[in-house]
Amino acid sequence: MSSETVAIIDYGSGNLHSAAKAFERAARESGRDARIRLTADPEVVAAADRVVLPGVGAYADCRRGLDAVPGLVEAMTHAAHAAGRPLLGICVGMQLLATRGLEYTTTPGLGWIPGDVGLIRPSDPALKIPHMGWNTLRAARNHALLAGIPTGDDGLHAYFVHSYALTPEHPEDVVAVAEYGGPVTALVARDNVAGTQFHPEKSQTLGLALIANFLNWRP
């Protein structure tokens, strides 16, 4: 199999070396020949076989960061829609896939997974915000990204750190949720576009398995 290029979009939203290392390790351990590239170059993104959109920070600030790189959103749009390449958003990168974010101010997202990103409102007022730490996942449906990953109360844990969450307009876009005073969207997917609210690059066993699944995903 020829080598695939995985573009991790570096638009200044935080350190991505940890993410790059996690993708490199998952590729190595799953026997895939993947070239992991940290890049903000629209040409590299448009030509990549797989695209990863990370994001740490406030929604509006991340959106500004994306827009500040000329041609980047167009390149992502090309990769995800014209070329149908698998794309994975992580944390705020996942939230940016939504129609709009409501953190501090209303900010337009990419609109690829229709829905709003709003403040988490746990039914139990004793539960703290942010939702911070390790939580298990509950699968809402089968998906290639969850292949071989134990879910449910006795399943593996994912690392979350967020106050806002995506509520998709189409319930079928939800692949997995975390329980936190009600379901919190943890993993979404629509066609070849997917996103995790948790940080796979910080989620040890579960994270590496999910990244390997993404590298193998043929939507």
Place this chain on the structure above:
Amino acid sequence: MLKTRIIPCLDVKEGRVVKGVRFEGLRDAGDPVEAAKVYDAAGADELCFLDITASREARGTLLDIVSRTAEACFMPLTVGGGVRSVEDVRALLLAGADKVAINTAAVKDPDLVARAAEKFGAQCIVVAIDAKCVSGPGEPAAWEIFTHGGRDPTGIDAVAFARLVAGKGAGELLVTSMDKDGTRSGYDLGLTRAISDAVNVPVIASGGVGGLDDLVAGVAQGGASAVLAASIFHFGQASVAEAKAHMAAAGLAMRLDGPASSARAPL
């Protein structure tokens, strides 16, 4: 279900772990990156570096340590110490910290918390509160913020300050009792509980852990979402796995599927 977090904390000075860490097979007891790798493998839920270097010149050393840790470990990392500006926060996040703790600068200028949270999101801004009990016997309990390692009183009530910075956008509070720190007599549970009840953000209990029951009490009685400890882990009194097993046996929800939760990293 969200689990209680165990957070080993390393005090770092001029790029070296203060007093060192005694683990079997550790090549360099003073290298924070080596220690971080051990805790990553031992199933720690997060790791905390507190930089106590006095000089600003040594800042690059800290950033280098953070960067090398982020490349070697797939675990969340909080870094604090000497953070004075939005630029300091940015530099640490860009180096690879997941969360940044602000201490004295937040006391001097609580709006720094708001500026940092608006820029980077509340979820990565931790405010570290160092407090001492200032009420006498028979008086209602009260705690005051102290800065500079517990030397300098500020006249600021710790619980009121906790409410203030949570309102300004702190995503988490690291609450250290300067009375208890280093005593190994347990957390100040009154302080931990008073702040945990006062705010809607997670509280990390810190200062005074002498044994595993103290970790349980920090959550069960103190209301903390996470427990921080240093010497009991660094000097081999308990492993992270033992601490988790002990807390789970006490009825707390713990993550027991760490990468090597059976590994006994510390001696």
